[in-house]
Amino acid sequence: MSEASEVRERLSPSRLRGRDVLRVGAAGLRARPARVFLSALGIAIGIATMVGVIGISSSSREDLLRQLDRLGTNLLTVEAGQTLFGGETRLPTGSLDMVRRIAPVTTAAATGSVDATVRRTGLISENVTGGIAVRAADGELLTTLEGEMRSGTWLNAATGRYPAVVLGSVAAERLGVTGPGVQVWIGGRWFTVVGTLGALPLAPEIERSALIGFEAAARYLGFDGHPTTIYERSADTAVEAVRDVLPRTVNPENPEEVNVSQPSDALVAKAAAAGAFTNLMLGLGAVALLVGGVGVANTMVISVLERRKEIGLRRSLGATRGQVRTQFLAESLLLSMLGGAAGAVLGALATFGYATSKDWPAVVPSWAFGGAVGATLVIGTVAGLYPAMRAARLPPTEALSTT
Amino acid sequence: MNVVELAGVTKVYAGEVAALRGVDLEIRAGELIAIVGPSGSGKSTLLHMIGTLDRPTAGTIRIAGHDVGRLSDRELSALRSRHLGFVFQQFHLAAGVSALDNVADGLLYSGPGLRERRERAAAALERVGLGHRLGHRPGRLSGGEQQRVAVARAVVGEPPLLLADEPTGNLDTAAGAEVLDVLSGLHASGTTIAVITHDNEVAGWAPRRVRVRDGLIVADGTPRPRRTPSGAGVGDGLIVADDHVEDAGEVTR
Numbered sequence: 001m002s003e004a005s006e007v008r009e010r011l012s013p014s015r016l017r018g019r020d021v022l023r024v025g026a027a028g029l030r031a032r033p034a035r036v037f038l039s040a041l042g043i044a045i046g047i048a049t050m051v052g053v054i055g056i057s058s059s060s061r062e063d064l065l066r067q068l069d070r071l072g073t074n075l076l077t078v079e080a081g082q083t084l085f086g087g088e089t090r091l092p093t094g095s096l097d098m099v100r101r102i103a104p105v106t107t108a109a110a111t112g113s114v115d116a117t118v119r120r121t122g123l124i125s126e127n128v129t130g131g132i133a134v135r136a137a138d139g140e141l142l143t144t145l146e147g148e149m150r151s152g153t154w155l156n157a158a159t160g161r162y163p164a165v166v167l168g169s170v171a172a173e174r175l176g177v178t179g180p181g182v183q184v185w186i187g188g189r190w191f192t193v194v195g196t197l198g199a200l201p202l203a204p205e206i207e208r209s210a211l212i213g214f215e216a217a218a219r220y221l222g223f224d225g226h227p228t229t230i231y232e233r234s235a236d237t238a239v240e241a242v243r244d245v246l247p248r249t250v251n252p253e254n255p256e257e258v259n260v261s262q263p264s265d266a267l268v269a270k271a272a273a274a275g276a277f278t279n280l281m282l283g284l285g286a287v288a289l290l291v292g293g294v295g296v297a298n299t300m301v302i303s304v305l306e307r308r309k310e311i312g313l314r315r316s317l318g319a320t321r322g323q324v325r326t327q328f329l330a331e332s333l334l335l336s337m338l339g340g341a342a343g344a345v346l347g348a349l350a351t352f353g354y355a356t357s358k359d360w361p362a363v364v365p366s367w368a369f370g371g372a373v374g375a376t377l378v379i380g381t382v383a384g385l386y387p388a389m390r391a392a393r394l395p396p397t398e399a400l401s402t403t
Numbered sequence: 404m405n406v407v408e409l410a411g412v413t414k415v416y417a418g419e420v421a422a423l424r425g426v427d428l429e430i431r432a433g434e435l436i437a438i439v440g441p442s443g444s445g446k447s448t449l450l451h452m453i454g455t456l457d458r459p460t461a462g463t464i465r466i467a468g469h470d471v472g473r474l475s476d477r478e479l480s481a482l483r484s485r486h487l488g489f490v491f492q493q494f495h496l497a498a499g500v501s502a503l504d505n506v507a508d509g510l511l512y513s514g515p516g517l518r519e520r521r522e523r524a525a526a527a528l529e530r531v532g533l534g535h536r537l538g539h540r541p542g543r544l545s546g547g548e549q550q551r552v553a554v555a556r557a558v559v560g561e562p563p564l565l566l567a568d569e570p571t572g573n574l575d576t577a578a579g580a581e582v583l584d585v586l587s588g589l590h591a592s593g594t595t596i597a598v599i600t601h602d603n604e605v606a607g608w609a610p611r612r613v614r615v616r617d618g619l620i621v622a623d624g625t626p627r628p629r630r631t632p633s634g635a636g637v638g639d640g641l642i643v644a645d646d647h648v649e650d651a652g653e654v655t656r
Binding site for chain 1: 447451454456457467468469474476477478480481482483484485487489491493495497498499500508509511512513514516517556
């Protein structure tokens with residue numbers, strides 16, 4: 001009876017090929033399309049949120065950086081600071097000429113605060129200034145700020161001597177002035193608007209100003225001729241060097257009373273600040289993703305319960321526990337990858353749509369896509385692990401006997 | 404040579420009476436055997452034992468010479484994929500998949516690639532008379548056809564032993580006869596087949612009948628000595644088993 005000689009056969013199960021793993025994983029999904037759609041949707045929403053948030057903030061930053069490129073970072077402003085004891089100071093009247101004499105400086109201009117308000121008529125209360133400052137402006141200001149006229153002309157040697165005014169873009173809007181020829185009430189007399197300025201992202205204070213010539217300011221409004229702010233541009237490579245010598249040049253007696261700043265710093269800071277908001281939104285996306293993962297786990301647990309017979313059949317066909325586990329893990333991974341891919345596409349579309357509406361360049365960094373793939377792989381594995389182990393542990397007889 | 408050898412096999416489920424109480428059974432290569440008994444007799448447990456789907460509480464089981472008790476779960480899986488084919492009462496076909504791919508899945512865990520699996524599946528379907536139904540999904544096949552697809556899936560790997568659990572239980576008489584015809588054909592070409600049934604008519608169709616009751620084999624024999632297709636000796640087939648032959652009258656007629 002003993003056929004010991006027969007029992008030399010090695011019993012080792014054959015490996016399931018990669019393609020077959022995909023096939024059995026996908027077969028489980030194909031059988032229940034509605035459920036697959038809904039649980040993949042959870043993952044898709046999470047991934048779309050994260051990709052969209054990263055994409056939109058990257059696009060916004062890209063826009064700021066391009067703006068910075070366009071505006072240049074070589075503009076410095078010099079302002080009168082405070083004395084050691086907190087008193088107001090003024091820049092010397094000759095300071096603008098001194099700045100112009102610094103070798104790398106290509107262009108410089110000054111504005112001076114004038115103690116007056118601008119209104120549409122004298123009938124409006126003096127307290128209603130609309131936040132508009134009146135400044136005396138140097139003829140070179142437009143060149144130095146690289147600004148453009150929205151309408152009319154800039155102050156010239158002639159108009160700078162007479163009651164003529166150029167309005168910044170915001171000031172014009174607040175006064176309801178659309179073009180030259182209108183008269184406005186400044187410091188007790190009529191001034192004629194000769195032009196309005198376009199946007200000046202590096203000098204928002206000029207956007208909120210009514211600008212008149214130095215001579216006119218002195219003649220009609222009692223301006224003392226001391227500049228309050230000096231704008232200068234120099235060669236890009238010399239910005240730091242110029243920055244160092246500016247205080248001593250402008251006010252040799254009290255260099256510490258002079259503030260020098262770089263307006264482009266504000267844009268750089270803005271670009272950096274885009275990240276703070278992003279982190280919060282990314283957190284929200286991560287929560288959505290987590291909920292999506294729970295949905296996938298839930299779907300997989302139910303799937304295992306429903307498919308006990310299939311599991312029993314596969315065991316009877318010779319599937320090992322490991323192969324059953326692999327099948328359900330593959331199914332869970334496919335499910336979450338499906339959601340992840342859909343989410344990445346949705347997120348990219350959202351970025352594109354939002355960026356287009358804002359006139360930004362649409363940018364989704366490739367690491368965002370990489371991260372999305374990684375996140376879905378992790379979620380698919382974690383969500384599928386427990387159901388897959390349950391499926392593998394199911395005794396074949398129990399699986400087959402449930403009717 | 405014996406495909407199946409059971410010696411003193413006992414199975415006790417937790418908190419229940421013994422489903423099997425010391426069963427000895429041998430199945431030779433090329434036999435067609437019916438295991439008959441009422442529900443609760445332990446015949447399904449016996450099938451699970453022979454099919455290596457479960458392990459006995461006591462006793463030894465040898466399938467194709469392998470001592471099942473000494474094999475790991477992985478080795479048992481390999482044993483099932485090479486030596487055993489199963490047919491179940493409820494077909495267990497995948498609904499959204501063609502007959503061809505259902506049968507091809509019978510080879511999924513044996514190693515061949517998809518193309519070879521499909522080729523062999525087509526041949527197996529041809530063998531059960533469904534060569535014209537390859538692309539049909541189970542829902543568009545009759546019950547008899549579905550069970551024939553399941554038979555094709557069980558034999559596509561050409562296992563030496565085919566186990567059928569109430570293969571006609573869900574079918575009407577005509578469809579049941581179809582399936583039995585297919586099994587007869589497979590038997591004629593050399594496959595060893597064990598059919599579990601409570602149906603005396605089905606039992607009467609098999610040359611050897613083993614009657615199970617209350618976890619024991621109460622009768623084992625053939626109505627008449629006959630030469631098995633594989634050429635087993637005349638005397639070998641006729642074993643009217645031992646002492647407790649209460650139902651022998653029913654069996655041996």
